[in-house]
Amino acid sequence: MKGRRVSAKPTISDVAARAGVSKGLVSLALNDKPGVASATRLRILQAVEDLGFRASHAARALSSSKTGTLGLVLARRPEMLRADPFFPPFIAGLEQVIAPIGMALMLRFVSDVREEKQAYTELANGRVDGVFVTDLRQADPRPSLLAELRLPAVSLNRPSEDSRIPAVCLDDLPGVRTALDHLIALGHRRIAHVGGPQEYLHADRRRSAWAETLSAAGLPPGSWVESDFTAAGGARATAELLDAPHPPTAILYASDLMAVSGMAEAHRRGLSVPGDLSIVGFDDAELSAHLHPPLTTVRTDAFAWGQASASAMVALLGGGVVTDVQLPSASFILRGSTAPPP
C-alpha cells in the first residue's frame, strides 16, 4: 500500500496535505515570505507542529543553492594547533551569531598547501556558502583561489595583495607598542624578540612593531629569533638569546605558549623572572594569569573577532555591500613577569 509509512520523516507534502494547501504555500509560510493569509499560515504552522516536520537541509540546499553552512580550513602543523588559544573562542564567537539563524560550521584541518587548495575546492563545490580566511601568509594563494572558485570569503585582517575579500581587522600593534613602552620606561635597553614563523603576516607584523618601537625610542636594534609557536621552539629560542654575549634583560614573545616555556628556560638557568629577566607574552592564554609570576601579555579578543567575522559573512551572503570592519586593538595586560632590569 502507498499510505504514509509508519516512521518516515514527514515531508513538506505531508504538511501541505494535512493543512489542505499546496506545497508551495507551505514553503512560503515556513520561510516567512509574504503572500500567505494569516489564517492559512496558522493552519500550516499547526500542521508542522502536529507532524513534527523539519525541512530537509539537502533538499533545500539543492533547490536554493544555499547550504546554510560556512567553512573554516586550518592549515597548520598539529603541534601548533594543539595549544592554540585563538580558535576555540574564535569559533565560539562565530557560533554565537550563526547558530541562531540556523547556519553551521564545517571544519577542515589540512597539513600542507596542496591539501589546503583541495579543501577549498571541495568546500566550494556546494558544501558551504562561504569561508573564513585566517592565518594570512605572505603571498597568500587563497585570495585568488577563492576568487577563481567564486567562493565568498571574509578574511581576518587584510591580505597584503589587493582583493575584494572583506576583512575584519584587529590591530596587534598598539598592544605590542604599549608593552615595549612599558619595558623601556622600566629601564630596559636590550629587549629581544622571539617571533613566530615570519611567513605569517601577524608574526611578521608583531616583529616589525617590536623593531620599530625600539628604533623610535632611540634604542639599538634588538636581537630576535624566528621560532614556531611551539613550547619546544620557545625554549630553544630563549636559550639562544640567553647564550649570546650580551643577553637581553627582557624578551617579547609572539605567543604566551612560547613565553611560558621561555620563562621555564630562564628558571632552569637560575634566572629569576622578573628579577633577572622580564617576559611579555602574546594571547593571554587561559593559564597565563595563573602562573607564578603571572604573565604580562597582550590580549586580543578572539571571541569578538569571531562574532564580527560571522556578522560580516552573513551580510556578505545577504548580498549587502560589506566594508572592512575595524575591531578594538590588542591591549596590553600588565601582570607580574615584568620589572626593572637587574
Place this chain on the structure above:
Amino acid sequence: MKGRRVSAKPTISDVAARAGVSKGLVSLALNDKPGVASATRLRILQAVEDLGFRASHAARALSSSKTGTLGLVLARRPEMLRADPFFPPFIAGLEQVIAPIGMALMLRFVSDVREEKQAYTELANGRVDGVFVTDLRQADPRPSLLAELRLPAVSLNRPSEDSRIPAVCLDDLPGVRTALDHLIALGHRRIAHVGGPQEYLHADRRRSAWAETLSAAGLPPGSWVESDFTAAGGARATAELLDAPHPPTAILYASDLMAVSGMAEAHRRGLSVPGDLSIVGFDDAELSAHLHPPLTTVRTDAFAWGQASASAMVALLGGGVVTDVQLPSASFILRGSTAPPP
C-alpha cells in the same frame, strides 16, 4: 537562448553529453560502481577532466540521502574549551581518516543542555550522517535522544546506561594507577586529588581510580576537591588543599592545566615543587614537558582516538556490525614534578 551559459558549473548532464553516454552511466563511473565498460569509463573520466566537473554535494545528498558529513557537538563552557588539549588532536585524527574519503566534519559549540538537544536535532535533519559523542556525563540524555532521532553515533568510552551505540574505549585507569603507585613508592602518604566536575564520567572515573588505588595500598582516604578544569579553579582547589591542617605532600590533578596553576599556587606559597610538594597532571599538554620543573603526567592519545572513532563511524555507516574498540590505555609520563616527600 537555452545554450550552456558561459561560466555555469558543468553538471553531470554536460559530462554525459560530452562523453556521448547517459547520466546514469556517468554516475556509475564516478562512484566506482561495476557495470561500466572500461573504455566507456575512460571516456567519461576524460570528459570529467575536460569540463572540470565536480559532482554537487547537495544533489548527491538529496538523492542518496547521504550527506558525507559527520557531526561533533561540544557542550562546554567557553573557559573549559579555551585550553582544552584534547579536541585539536582528536579532530585531527578524525580528519585524517574522513578527509581522504571525501567526508567532512561539522562542528557545533553549545552552552547548555537545551541548546545541545536542539543541535543534535538539527544535525539529524539531513545535515550529517552520524555524530561523535564525547564528554559522557552521568545519566547522559544523548544516547536515548540519538536513538529517538535515529542518528548513527559513535561514543568515546561506553555510556553508563545500556545503548546500542558502538564505543571506542580508552582506559584512563592504568595511567592514574601507575602514577599513584609511583608516588606511593616514593614514600608519599597524603596524596590529594583535584578533580574535574564529577558530572563527567571521565572525571568521576579518575577520582575513583585515585581513591581505590590509595585504599588498595592501605593508605587512609585522601582529601580531594571537585574543581572545574579551569586554571583559576585549579589554583583555588590547590589553595584549599594546602590550607588544611594536614596538607598533602602530593597532588594528583585531573588535568595538566589545573596542575600547572596548582604548581604556581605552591610556588606562590614558597613551596618548592617537587621538593615540598609533588604534582601529577593529566593530558600531557603541549606545554607540560617544557615547564620548570617539567610536569609528570598521564597521557592519552587523542589523535589515535580520533582515528579510531572515525574508522568506527565509517564502518557503522557502511552497514557493518561495529563492535566496541579498545585503545591502548593512558600511560604514565614520569618527568620532574614528583620526588620523595619532604
Place this chain on the structure above:
DNA sequence: TTGAAAGCGCTACCAC
C-alpha cells in the same frame, strides 16, 4: 491569496 508545475543535479531502477 493560492495551486500547479517545473526544475535543482544527482542516484537508482528497469528495460533493452
Place this chain on the structure above:
DNA sequence: GTGGTAGCGCTTTCAA
C-alpha cells in the same frame, strides 16, 4: 553494458 526515467524534498515561477 547502456539508455531512459522516475524520483529525492524542497523553492520558485506562472496562472488562476
